[in-house]
Amino acid sequence: MPGLNRLTHPLGWGARPAPARPAGQRPQPAQGVATAARPQRRDPAPSRLAYRLTRMWLTPLYRRFIRVGLPAFLVCMVAGIWLSDETRRASLQGGVTTLVEKVQTREAFMVHRMEITGASPAVEKGLAAMLPVTLPASSFDIDLDGLRAQVERLDAIEKVELRIKPGGILSAHVTERQPAVLWRHARGIDLLDKGGHRVASVTSRDVRRDLPMIAGEGAGAHASEAMALIDAAGPVLPRLRGLERMGERRWDVVLDRGQRIMLPEDRAVAALEQALAMARDGDLLARDVVAVDLRDPARPVLRLGLTAQNTLRRAQGLPELAPDGSLIEPDEGGASGARGKTTAAADGRAAKRG
Amino acid sequence: MRDLYQAQRTMRQMRRNAMARGVLAVLDIGTSKITCIILQFDGPGQFRDTDGVGPMAGQSSFRVIGQFTTQSRGVRYGEIDTMGETERAVRHVVQGAQKQAGVRVDHVIASIAGARPASYGLAGEITLTAGKVGEQDVAAVLAACDAPDFGRGREVLHAQPVNFAVDARSGLGDPRDHVGNRLAVDMHVLTIDGTAASNLVQCIRRCDLELAGVGSAAYAAGRAALVEDEQELGAACIDMGGGITGVSIFLKKHMIFADAVRMGGDLVTRDISQGLRVPMHTAEWLKTRHGGLEATGRDDMEMIAVGAVSGPETGDWETDRRTVSRADLIGIMRPRVEEILDGVRAVLDAAGFDHMPSRQVVLTGGASQIPGLDALAGRILGQNVRIGRPLRIQGLAQQHTAPCHAATVGLALHAANPQDEWWDFEMPVERAGVIGLKRAVRWFRNNW
Numbered sequence: 001m002p003g004l005n006r007l008t009h010p011l012g013w014g015a016r017p018a019p020a021r022p023a024g025q026r027p028q029p030a031q032g033v034a035t036a037a038r039p040q041r042r043d044p045a046p047s048r049l050a051y052r053l054t055r056m057w058l059t060p061l062y063r064r065f066i067r068v069g070l071p072a073f074l075v076c077m078v079a080g081i082w083l084s085d086e087t088r089r090a091s092l093q094g095g096v097t098t099l100v101e102k103v104q105t106r107e108a109f110m111v112h113r114m115e116i117t118g119a120s121p122a123v124e125k126g127l128a129a130m131l132p133v134t135l136p137a138s139s140f141d142i143d144l145d146g147l148r149a150q151v152e153r154l155d156a157i158e159k160v161e162l163r164i165k166p167g168g169i170l171s172a173h174v175t176e177r178q179p180a181v182l183w184r185h186a187r188g189i190d191l192l193d194k195g196g197h198r199v200a201s202v203t204s205r206d207v208r209r210d211l212p213m214i215a216g217e218g219a220g221a222h223a224s225e226a227m228a229l230i231d232a233a234g235p236v237l238p239r240l241r242g243l244e245r246m247g248e249r250r251w252d253v254v255l256d257r258g259q260r261i262m263l264p265e266d267r268a269v270a271a272l273e274q275a276l277a278m279a280r281d282g283d284l285l286a287r288d289v290v291a292v293d294l295r296d297p298a299r300p301v302l303r304l305g306l307t308a309q310n311t312l313r314r315a316q317g318l319p320e321l322a323p324d325g326s327l328i329e330p331d332e333g334g335a336s337g338a339r340g341k342t343t344a345a346a347d348g349r350a351a352k353r354g
Numbered sequence: 355m356r357d358l359y360q361a362q363r364t365m366r367q368m369r370r371n372a373m374a375r376g377v378l379a380v381l382d383i384g385t386s387k388i389t390c391i392i393l394q395f396d397g398p399g400q401f402r403d404t405d406g407v408g409p410m411a412g413q414s415s416f417r418v419i420g421q422f423t424t425q426s427r428g429v430r431y432g433e434i435d436t437m438g439e440t441e442r443a444v445r446h447v448v449q450g451a452q453k454q455a456g457v458r459v460d461h462v463i464a465s466i467a468g469a470r471p472a473s474y475g476l477a478g479e480i481t482l483t484a485g486k487v488g489e490q491d492v493a494a495v496l497a498a499c500d501a502p503d504f505g506r507g508r509e510v511l512h513a514q515p516v517n518f519a520v521d522a523r524s525g526l527g528d529p530r531d532h533v534g535n536r537l538a539v540d541m542h543v544l545t546i547d548g549t550a551a552s553n554l555v556q557c558i559r560r561c562d563l564e565l566a567g568v569g570s571a572a573y574a575a576g577r578a579a580l581v582e583d584e585q586e587l588g589a590a591c592i593d594m595g596g597g598i599t600g601v602s603i604f605l606k607k608h609m610i611f612a613d614a615v616r617m618g619g620d621l622v623t624r625d626i627s628q629g630l631r632v633p634m635h636t637a638e639w640l641k642t643r644h645g646g647l648e649a650t651g652r653d654d655m656e657m658i659a660v661g662a663v664s665g666p667e668t669g670d671w672e673t674d675r676r677t678v679s680r681a682d683l684i685g686i687m688r689p690r691v692e693e694i695l696d697g698v699r700a701v702l703d704a705a706g707f708d709h710m711p712s713r714q715v716v717l718t719g720g721a722s723q724i725p726g727l728d729a730l731a732g733r734i735l736g737q738n739v740r741i742g743r744p745l746r747i748q749g750l751a752q753q754h755t756a757p758c759h760a761a762t763v764g765l766a767l768h769a770a771n772p773q774d775e776w777w778d779f780e781m782p783v784e785r786a787g788v789i790g791l792k793r794a795v796r797w798f799r800n801n802w
Contacts, residue, residue, distance in 0.1 A: 043442065044424070044446060045442035045443060045445055045446035046445055046446060046449050048445070050449075051445045051448075051449055051561070051562075052562065054449055054452065054453070055449075055452070055458050055562065058452055058456070058457060058458035059458050
């Protein structure tokens with residue numbers, strides 16, 4: 001039998017040895033134990049280096065240096081290195097300029113025309129000539145404040161309001177000075193406004209016959225005072241020739257027929273009213289009075305005309321006076337009186353001219 | 355003595371520097387935990403009169419801005435045992451506190467609990483030449499104390515003048531400008547092992563910190579846990595820590611005695627671990643969660659699972675499913691706590707605590723939180739026993755107001771206003787040359 005036969009054969013040629021079996025394994029620990037065999041816990045204490053770094057980080061100086069100083073330095077360094085090249089700098093500058101130009105010349109910022117209101121044609125022409133740029137131009141190129149200051153330096157213009165309106169319109173609203181008085185002085189005749197500011201020059205008084213006249217050195221600076229006097233001189237206005245500044249300190253009211261009312265330096269209006277009151281009560285100005293001297297308001301002085309003086313002298317039996325102030329012999333009295341009259345008339349004409 | 359004087363003066367200077375900077379750390383290195391709190395000194399004027407906050411016990415001048423507690427490593431019996439481990443723990447705790455405070459601290463006041471403290475009462479006496487006590491005389495009488503041989507390698511930790519006497523008038527707190535012919539002083543000196551102190555200094559230095567002062571943990575706990583009246587009338591503070599139980603006796607607001615019993619709460623844990631055959635952390639958990647000292651009938655029925663409650667299972671079902679009754683646990687804990695209290699009793703007897711006018715005992719520290727301790731301590735230490743908690747200081751977190759942080763809080767108070775120590779007074783100048791010259795001048799004046 002093959003089975004017996006096999007047993008009789010020596011082991012080794014046909015039979016295989018029993019497979020090597022692993023030794024009985026130890027019982028596996030439960031799942032909980034497997035998880036419990038955790039890796040070694042990390043040391044919670046910081047390492048020496050970490051400790052020192054933390055402390056360093058908590059030092060205010062370091063903290064500020066790291067958080068502010070270092071980034072600032074880096075930014076500056078990068079910018080500096082980049083800008084150290086000439087072409088890069090030029091290209092950056094060119095780029096910035098182009099960008100600015102592009103924005104400034106956008107349609108929204110362009111000014112196409114100028115619109116002037118409230119100005120006479122001459123002023124309007126001058127204003128258009130004063131604009132420093134040729135239109136159309138960008139509104140960034142127009143310095144409105146500078147332009148306004150420049151325009152207001154013109155005598156004829158009291159105030160100008162410049163603004164750039166939507167739609168590209170440079171609007172200038174001009175308020176012109178209104179001439180209120182004529183000022184005759186050594187260099188000619190000027191038109192002044194209410195405040196005494198020069199408006200324009202005129203060649204002759206006939207250009208503006210409607211305006212009152214003032215004269216004398218320094219009268220222009222006190223034109224407002226003169227206006228007040230003219231306002232106060234209501235009843236004698238038809239006879240008023242003008243005001244004259246005497247010695248650059250006080251006013252004379254010049255009337256026709258060579259009459260003058262000499263006013264004091266201060267409270268001139270009150271003195272004029274006093275003179276007018278005297279004129280109203282005693283019909284003073286209709287008589288032969290050359291000057292009403294109110295320079296001392298407490299002591300009005302009247303200067304009589306030659307005719308009046310001679311009439312008085314005749315009544316007193318005194319010799320009459322010649323126009324030059326010399327005594328006339330009694331036989332020539334009539335002739336001298338007539339001559340005095342003509343002289344007064346000539347004086348009046350001269351005053352009218354002045 | 356002169357070296358010590360200089361070293362302590364240097365530390366005082368450090369403390370002043372820290373106060374000028376306004377930030378000071380307090381480091382309490384205990385056997386079971388390390389606590390660091392960072393104090394911010396805002397100076398006087400932080401509170402207005404209308405706030406109703408007086409100077410109190412000196413704790414109104416600072417507030418806590420950072421605090422951190424971690425498990426202590428490498429400390430045994432209140433002394434540094436493995437320097438590297440302790441250094442790591444100190445780094446950890448300082449970094450945590452710094453992180454919370456957001457400021458860097460450089461100056462640290464540390465406590466030392468163990469190191470075999472020994473306290474001495476010294477007496478000194480001088481004759482007053484001026485007939486009046488001056489600043490120099492106070493320094494001279496302190497220097498005139500005859501110091502005994504403290505032993506080899508001992509360092510003076512505290513040297514506080516406790517009492518001054520001018521002629522027959524004793525019990526003076528401040529003898530300056532008193533008239534008399536004789537000035538005497540009683541000084542309390544606390545010495546510790548020099549090696550432990552230098553280990554502490556070394557450990558602090560390796561953490562890049564400057565030591566601004568060292569205080570005894572027992573003294574600090576007494577300052578924090580005793581109320582003012584107890585300090586004045588006489589009381590003992592028992593600081594039951596993990597590795598060591600500190601004892602300090604206060605009278606007239608001065609510490610007059612300090613010692614330590616080298617047993618603590620860790621020993622109780624070890625007993626539980628051995629008795630119940632559980633790992634140490636399980637034993638600690640059992641002690642803090644279920645521990646007690648007075649067994650009642652109900653405790654026999656309260657079974658506690660001790661097998662795998664807080665650790666990995668061992669794989670042995672029988673071991674993992676063990677239970678003990680709470681009475682068993684109490685039976686293990688009570689003898690050991692009794693032994694500790696007996697040690698404290700022995701220390702108090704040696705100090706003559708029975709002769710104190712008021713025999714108040716205040717238990718504080720981590721181990722004082724065992725339920726039933728006050729009853730047990732009352733049986734061993736006398737009837738006037740209470741559990742003390744540290745003073746409240748501004749900014750301290752709730753978790754740090756437990757009795758186990760009494761030493762930390764006390765150190766903060768100590769840092770804010772330290773009591774006078776010997777080295778706070780100027781060293782008396784050697785006036786021999788000056789006196790000789792004066793005598794010569796006087797001789798000339800009398801004879802010429």
